[in-house]
Amino acid sequence: MHMKASDHDHGPATVPVRIILEDPHGLTEDDKPEHDLMAAKGESILELALEHGISMEHTCGGVCACSTCHCYVEKGMDDLSESTEAEEDRVEEAPGLQRNSRLACQCEVIGDGPIVIRIPAWNRNAVKEVPH
Ligand code: FES
Incomplete structure (x- = not known):
């Protein structure tokens, strides 16, 4: 299952x-290796990445x-919505878990x-190794 790059309209892209x-x-x-993008408030990091050709x-x-969209927040954790219990449970299944x-x-x-978000290289590879 794949989501469209943007399922709903967001406001102006003002957040680096x-x-x-x-x-x-x-x-x-x-x-x-580095993409400097502008996000709108309310937009998820996944939506932002997909909109800009980062698959x-x-x-x-x-x-x-699932936990295939696992990423690391290197800066700006407070500028992102807080993680829910459901997310915390799910992210624990991801390889390479960090704080x-x-x-x-x-x-x-x-x-x-x-x-600043880092997307680990092995995430993609791990998915391919898991049979559906
Ligand atoms: S895409 Fe499945 S948890 Fe984010």
Whole structure:
């Protein structure tokens, strides 16, 4: 199941978000490891990435039912919506769990940033190894 790049309209994109890709070639058409983007408040990190051609995994379609959209928040955790109990339970299943681990589909931009997100390279590979 895959979500559209944007399911609903957001306000103006005013919040700077840097997305760092550990495996840029696996997720985009070029080798650019860092993408400086602008997000709208209310937009999730997953929506933002997809809108800008970063094909991060989101097996459940962004409904907190997998952990393939796992990312690390390197800066700006307070500018993202707080993680729910459901997200915390789910993210624990992700490989490479860290204290700053989040599910990209569950963190919505709420503050003014700047926000820095790292998308681990092995996330994508791990998904491919799990049979559906
Ligand atoms: S896409 Fe499945 S939990 Fe985020």
